[in-house]
Amino acid sequence: MRKAHLKPLATTIPAIFNSHHRLPFISLPNSNSHSSFPKWASFLSPLPPPEWVQPFNDLSDLVTTHPKSELQPSPWVSRIHKLLQNNTNLEQDLTFFCKKYLIKLPTSFVAYILKKSDEIPTNRVETAFRFFTWAGKQKGYAHNLECYVFIIEILCLESDFDRIKLVFNEFKSKGFLMNEYSANSLIRSFGNGGMVEELLWVWRKMKDNGVEPSLYTYNFLMNGLVSSNFVESAERVFEVMEKGKVKPDVVTYNTMIKGYCKSGNVKKAVERFRDMEARNVETDKITYMTLMQACYSEGDYDFCLRLYHEMLEKGLEVPSHAYSLVIGGLCKEGKAMEGCMVFENMIEKGSRPNVAIYTALIDGYAKNRNLDMAMGLFERMRSEGFEPDEVTYGVIVNSLCKSGRLEEALQWFEYCKSKNVAINAVFYSSLIDGLGKAGRVNEAEKLFEEMGCPRDSYCYNVLIDSLSKSGKLDEALALFERMEDEGCDQTVYTFTILISGLFKKHRNEEALKLWDMMIDKGITPTAASIRALSTGLCLSGKVARACKLLEELAPMGIVVETAFEDMISVLCKAGRIVEACKLADGVIVRGREIPGRVRTVMINALRKAGNADLAMKLMHSKIGIGYDRKGSVKKRVKFRNLVES
């Protein structure tokens, strides 16, 4: 094995191993000491050191001295990296190595090894730091600017803040003169690590040393600010660039756009995007991808699709991720067919589909109630050699559950277990929900208790729902408590399920208590939770209280748009027309809705409740119509008249 590795290395760069060219300041391995080599070092013995490894003062010398050094992995670097893999005796081994081959450890050598540290196969950051620390302790050696720059770059990859601060403080105390390369690298590293304070120190130091920021410097700075959510500061930098010598380029724009997207301001991102055209900055695929991703996350699938078409028009390369977003968006909007068309288009253009795209399409078709097509795609995907993963299987199990094919879902679940597919909470929540909806609550409970992965709020919620709907409300409430004990967040769904359940059992005060608890926890009510509360209160005869609660929600900026409609509907459905009419009158008196709308709501509610006679009567009457020119309701015929006359 070992020989096979060394042989090609020695034959590809034979000049390096010519012993006549050895330079005097590199001590030669003592052939007598061969037997004393530690085990790891045995591979070193047949190879003398390359002649170009000299104690240079500057990294660039080292890299350029040997013409092939950038193209060919240098045998020295490979050796050191091999050595760096052996973590246990790293420091001793390094010391041994140095004594064998080098009179003095060259700074450039350390910098070069650090620069190439991505070639360390395992434990990169830890190993590189140990190497750096060891080097720092060697006699007659002192780290140069590059060494610090590289080690900070490496440490930033793992956000090892303690070590970064330690190294950076040491670095600052050395008073190196900053150059452009180092400033750029440090700004990029600190930017990626979210260390804005350090980043700005480098920026100032660079200016103090008379180094003018280049386009790269600006872009790294912008990216750093944006990554740490300092979007407004990034905006200022952008403005400075617009007015200055170094104008923003496509990367600057892309970074600014990313910043706006990150802070949820997609509108501004789009403005900047359109601005590019006006300023003759060519948009690229990254511009589009950034925007498309943001639109997708915001649920604006339409705009996502438009951007995709623009990409096609401009002849830009469409990355497969863009297809994922477009197809995924279409599927989410219930347009699986259109998604499929884009999919076929993609294949035609030579783009290879992937598991994610197939999964999105399968889910889309299943949600369109076209399970056959979904299963067909699942088959096609497998026949094309794509291995479904846990997400695909999760979709299959969920889809089968939702369409009532519970047994098949359970079979796939068993299949996945037998094939060691990572079973996640989605499998369980789908199956628990399926079992619960099929009235198999005991089995649902059993599955919940047997779960082989951490339970999330989805799992809790579906079981709480099953229990509450099957009359086991107290068990559901116990689960609600347990949820908190297990550190699983109670969500607006949890509260909605329980509030509905409690009202159905006429436990009104408890329901209201849960509502208050939800608000106290800072959970924003949704339309569904408001419906549960307001209709629950209405049905328990507390229409006024429901109205009061809704009034309180409005100033909190919570939309209660359809709440009155829902309340009128449930009252009609329960045959409590008098109360429904009273509520309708009340809504208008409070000036919440225009009378015409309430009229329509009322007519629809009566129809929905199967009370067609009253609906007709209302339609042909003047109830709710007729108010004077000032908009006063004095002259209006009240809804009460519908039942009183």
Added chain:
DNA sequence: TTAGGGTTAG
């Protein structure tokens, strides 16, 4: 230098 997937609930 900048972008990067799909699934689950009332």
